Amino acid sequence: MEKHKNSIDDLFREVLQDHEIVPSELARAAFLKEASGIPQQRWYRSGIFLFIVLASLGIIGGSAIYFLTLNSNGKEQARIKSDPTIYPVEQQTAYANPVKPAKIYSNNLINETTPAKTNQALTPVIPDQENERSIKTHEYHTNPAKPIQVIDTIANQVSQNTEKSASSEIILPAIKNQSLTPEAPAISPASDTSRLISNASYDTTKTQPPLPDPDKEKKQRLNTDWYFSGAIQFTPEWMFNTLEEVKFVNNFGIEGIFTIGKYSIRTGLGLSITKGTNELAVEYNDYLGSYNKLDSMSFSWNGSIHDFIPTYYMKSQDVYDSLMKLDYPKVVKRYTYLQIPLVLGYDFLRSGRFSVGLRAGPILSILLNTKQLSEEYDPGNKKVIRINNITPEQVSMNWQFMGGINASMRLSEKLIFEIEPMAKYYFNSVYEKSEITKKPWSIGIRAAFIIKF
Amino acid sequence: MNIEDLQLREAIHNKPDAIKLLYEKHAPALLSLCLRYCGNIEDAEDVLHDGFIKIIKSLHTFKTRENGSFTGWMKRIMVNTSLNYLRDRSKENKFLDIDPLIEKIIIEEEDDTDSMINPDRFSQEMIMKMICELPSGYRTVFNMYVFEDYSHREIAEILNFSANTSKSQLSKARALLKKKLNQVLIK
Numbered sequence: 001m002e003k004h005k006n007s008i009d010d011l012f013r014e015v016l017q018d019h020e021i022v023p024s025e026l027a028r029a030a031f032l033k034e035a036s037g038i039p040q041q042r043w044y045r046s047g048i049f050l051f052i053v054l055a056s057l058g059i060i061g062g063s064a065i066y067f068l069t070l071n072s073n074g075k076e077q078a079r080i081k082s083d084p085t086i087y088p089v090e091q092q093t094a095y096a097n098p099v100k101p102a103k104i105y106s107n108n109l110i111n112e113t114t115p116a117k118t119n120q121a122l123t124p125v126i127p128d129q130e131n132e133r134s135i136k137t138h139e140y141h142t143n144p145a146k147p148i149q150v151i152d153t154i155a156n157q158v159s160q161n162t163e164k165s166a167s168s169e170i171i172l173p174a175i176k177n178q179s180l181t182p183e184a185p186a187i188s189p190a191s192d193t194s195r196l197i198s199n200a201s202y203d204t205t206k207t208q209p210p211l212p213d214p215d216k217e218k219k220q221r222l223n224t225d226w227y228f229s230g231a232i233q234f235t236p237e238w239m240f241n242t243l244e245e246v247k248f249v250n251n252f253g254i255e256g257i258f259t260i261g262k263y264s265i266r267t268g269l270g271l272s273i274t275k276g277t278n279e280l281a282v283e284y285n286d287y288l289g290s291y292n293k294l295d296s297m298s299f300s301w302n303g304s305i306h307d308f309i310p311t312y313y314m315k316s317q318d319v320y321d322s323l324m325k326l327d328y329p330k331v332v333k334r335y336t337y338l339q340i341p342l343v344l345g346y347d348f349l350r351s352g353r354f355s356v357g358l359r360a361g362p363i364l365s366i367l368l369n370t371k372q373l374s375e376e377y378d379p380g381n382k383k384v385i386r387i388n389n390i391t392p393e394q395v396s397m398n399w400q401f402m403g404g405i406n407a408s409m410r411l412s413e414k415l416i417f418e419i420e421p422m423a424k425y426y427f428n429s430v431y432e433k434s435e436i437t438k439k440p441w442s443i444g445i446r447a448a449f450i451i452k453f
Numbered sequence: 454m455n456i457e458d459l460q461l462r463e464a465i466h467n468k469p470d471a472i473k474l475l476y477e478k479h480a481p482a483l484l485s486l487c488l489r490y491c492g493n494i495e496d497a498e499d500v501l502h503d504g505f506i507k508i509i510k511s512l513h514t515f516k517t518r519e520n521g522s523f524t525g526w527m528k529r530i531m532v533n534t535s536l537n538y539l540r541d542r543s544k545e546n547k548f549l550d551i552d553p554l555i556e557k558i559i560i561e562e563e564d565d566t567d568s569m570i571n572p573d574r575f576s577q578e579m580i581m582k583m584i585c586e587l588p589s590g591y592r593t594v595f596n597m598y599v600f601e602d603y604s605h606r607e608i609a610e611i612l613n614f615s616a617n618t619s620k621s622q623l624s625k626a627r628a629l630l631k632k633k634l635n636q637v638l639i640k
Contacts (some may be wrong), residue, residue, distance in 0.1 A: 007633075009599045014572050015580045016600070020481035021488060027498040028476065035472050037508050073548045166545070325539075326613070 056421035059407050226260040229452045237444030249274040264345035272337040277388040282327040283319035287381040293317035320383045332374040335394050337365040353410045360403040367396040390431045399427040420446040472575045483531050489596050490535035492585040504534035591626035598623050
């Protein structure tokens with residue numbers, strides 16, 4: 001509605017338009033002193049927040065580095081295990097003849113290879129990297145004339161005793177098919193590196209079927225492995241864009257997780273407990289006191305004095321101020337929500353013990369219970385006219401969407417520990433009057449113990 | 454980013470120098486506002502102190518898009534602080550604290566609609582003094598209506614009385630001020 005122009009209004013507005021009064025030095029000093037003691041309100045700009053962020057990054061980064069290191073070592077170990085021509089020292093000493101073993105250096109790995117039936121020590125062989133596999137095979141074929149005997153011996157032993165890997169099972173028949181003589185001749189002392197390499201290439205590459213890649217196999221197995229697991233989780237959460245600026249929420253619950261390869265789906269039941277401060281506006285009249293008000297009176301005839309004797313019936317009457325006043329008491333309530341998540345996951349980094357992945361999905365929250373923690377507002381002897389809720393009640397149901405980075409560590413065969421820094425966006429306000437706040441969001445860290453079934 | 458934004462950002466992080474600059478820049482205008490509501494400089498300085506502490510504490514909630522200009526936002530905080538202060542000080546919320554004699558004068562003067570008054574003839578101090586001398590109820594309504602541009606309905610909601618009461622208070626405030634202005638002119 002447009003205001004009527006008024007000359008008095010205009011005059012005062014015009015004259016005082018740029019009026020300024022410099023505060024006294026005392027007031028200035030008092031303000032600056034108090035202002036310097038104001039703690040930083042945005043706690044999430046402070047150390048706690050930084051600590052949480054850095055800790056999360058540290059966990060994830062550490063897991064990733066550990067994974068990468070482990071993975072590269074794992075590849076080497078897997079290759080050694082799967083390659084039938086390279087065996088650990090223990091096996092070789094058990095299977096080979098008791099002659100002095102020769103040392104062969106290959107790709108930074110020092111393998112004590114099986115010696116042939118000779119007393120002559122082999123010279124170290126420095127293999128060509130391109131023909132690495134051939135050379136390793138050749139390590140047992142120092143004599144090209146009868147090269148396979150040692151392999152056969154070892155292979156038989158391995159197949160009988162250990163069956164170390166799938167790849168050795170595949171390669172051994174191929175080697176056996178070469179109908180070797182049982183007796184292994186002595187290795188020529190004059191055998192040199194170039195000959196060894198050329199013979200090795202001849203012996204193995206032409207006769208062996210292509211070796212299956214153990215890494216690929218392992219990956220395939222990991223990609224198709226599926227299992228169920230159960231989890232108990234606790235998630236402290238800090239919610240923003242609420243009437244209380246920052247609201248702390250405790251979440252805990254049980255979950256079921258179905259994992260297939262790198263993918264997982266998680267659901268369950270949880271409880272989310274938070275406190276809320278509700279402000280009331282109480283309109284009241286002050287109590288001023290009381291007086292005895294005449295309620296009624298009766299008269300009885302007294303014959304002796306020939307007069308009526310009055311009897312007064314009084315009642316106490318409270319007196320209240322006519323002026324209405326306002327009081328703003330606060331009531332603390334505890335809200336308990338049931339939470340049902342449906343979280344999808346993808347692990348982009350994985351190793352035997354560690355994995356790092358992404359998690360995201362919707363969460364449904366349903367209000368289960370509201371309990372008032374503080375005492376009821378006691379107006380004393382004031383006359384309460386009206387009580388209004390300034391802070392609205394919390395909604396009975398809302399939807400959230402969470403996203404987070406999950407880092408998990410296998411503690412034992414069945415037990416896994418997970419930590420998951422995450423953020424949530426609330427699709428609707430947590431208050432019934434949604435217009436008074438913006439849609440909340442939150443950050444939190446989920447910690448969970450998972451038991452594989 | 455201009456200098457004010459930079460100062461504001463630094464003040465948000467409680468940097469003493471930025472807070473000091475903010476105070477020195479805005480406190481004089483805000484003290485004038487407080488004085489208009491409180492009627493005396495001591496109370497006005499108290500309100501300025503409380504209001505500025507609120508401003509510093511809630512600097513991080515200030516968003517240009519929603520809160521408009523920074524000065525306007527600070528003024529709103531200061532007006533609210535002043536109103537709370539007045540409410541607390543005079544618990545009885547007396548907005549009709551005018552004695553019958555003045556009331557009589559007002560009624561007599563209300564019809565006296567004399568000509569336009571030249572603003573140049575009045576100093577800022579004179580005008581401020583006139584406002585300060587108003588009864589607190591009149592002063593509050595007059596300030597809110599004239600300077601803060603609230604409507605009668607908004608004033609009624611904030612001060613918890615009817616819109617008609619607000620209109621009546623404003624009318625009486627104007628009448629009193631006009632009388633004071635006339636007195637100055639006669640002198």
